[in-house]
Amino acid sequence: MAHLQVNNLSCSYGPLKVLDGVNLSLEKGQVVSLIGGSGSGKSTLLRVIMGLTKPDQGSIDLESQPIDYHSPGSVRSAREKIAIVFQQYNLFHNMSVLQNVMVTPVKVQKRPAAKVREEALALLAKVGLQSKSEVYPAQLSGGQQQRVAISRALALHPHILLLDEVTSALDPELVGEVLDTVRTLANEGMTMLIVSHEMRFVREVSDQVAMMDKGRIIEMGPPEQVFDAPQNPRTQAFMKKIAWH
Numbered sequence: 001m002a003h004l005q006v007n008n009l010s011c012s013y014g015p016l017k018v019l020d021g022v023n024l025s026l027e028k029g030q031v032v033s034l035i036g037g038s039g040s041g042k043s044t045l046l047r048v049i050m051g052l053t054k055p056d057q058g059s060i061d062l063e064s065q066p067i068d069y070h071s072p073g074s075v076r077s078a079r080e081k082i083a084i085v086f087q088q089y090n091l092f093h094n095m096s097v098l099q100n101v102m103v104t105p106v107k108v109q110k111r112p113a114a115k116v117r118e119e120a121l122a123l124l125a126k127v128g129l130q131s132k133s134e135v136y137p138a139q140l141s142g143g144q145q146q147r148v149a150i151s152r153a154l155a156l157h158p159h160i161l162l163l164d165e166v167t168s169a170l171d172p173e174l175v176g177e178v179l180d181t182v183r184t185l186a187n188e189g190m191t192m193l194i195v196s197h198e199m200r201f202v203r204e205v206s207d208q209v210a211m212m213d214k215g216r217i218i219e220m221g222p223p224e225q226v227f228d229a230p231q232n233p234r235t236q237a238f239m240k241k242i243a244w245h
Helices: 042-050 072-079 097-107 113-126 142-154 172-187 199-205 223-228 233-241
Strands: 004-013 016-026 031-035 057-062 082-085 160-164 191-195 208-213 216-221
Touching (some): 016 042, 016 216, 172 191, 199 223, 216 233
Parallel strands (some): 082 160
Antiparallel strands (some): 004 016
């Protein structure tokens, strides 16, 4: 049974159709990566799943329950099980690292502050940042800020984690530390839907890779099939042009 099921999903920005009949299934513990050119609909798909952009048609089932994107309560319930990390860290600069990780579990989920603090410190230790718990975001590198953003998402106890180009705003030398964090999550069985242009990483970490073009998933399969023996001409052309160095 699918953990997340996307059925014939379409979405438009004015006259521009950015998603056009997308079908996607994500199993529990699976890592699926979305690849494709700029404007192919990858990030929009994540935004629709999170309820940040409303679909025009189609449906999404989360753990066999449909999400009603016209119902604030249904969207809120879905967001209790799905967390997203964007390419921009969106940390609160007037709060310490620890406060950033704790604020939503305490203020929104109403969980006990002492327990949340214990979990937050453990999450920061997991990403190598426990010693930075009392500093402010401005005192951190971009890679460190992104690791805080991932910790903040994990503090919500999500069933599914969405990662939207989490390394694209980073200097090249900082990319590795964030990817190492995602590798750890994958090895621990976190269900993830990833948008990334880091092709070596996508190949390594993904169970399935979906190639998007013009708002559609045009090819999907194991990494070795999509990268080494793509069937769709557009996928073939994409693979010839991407940089592996």
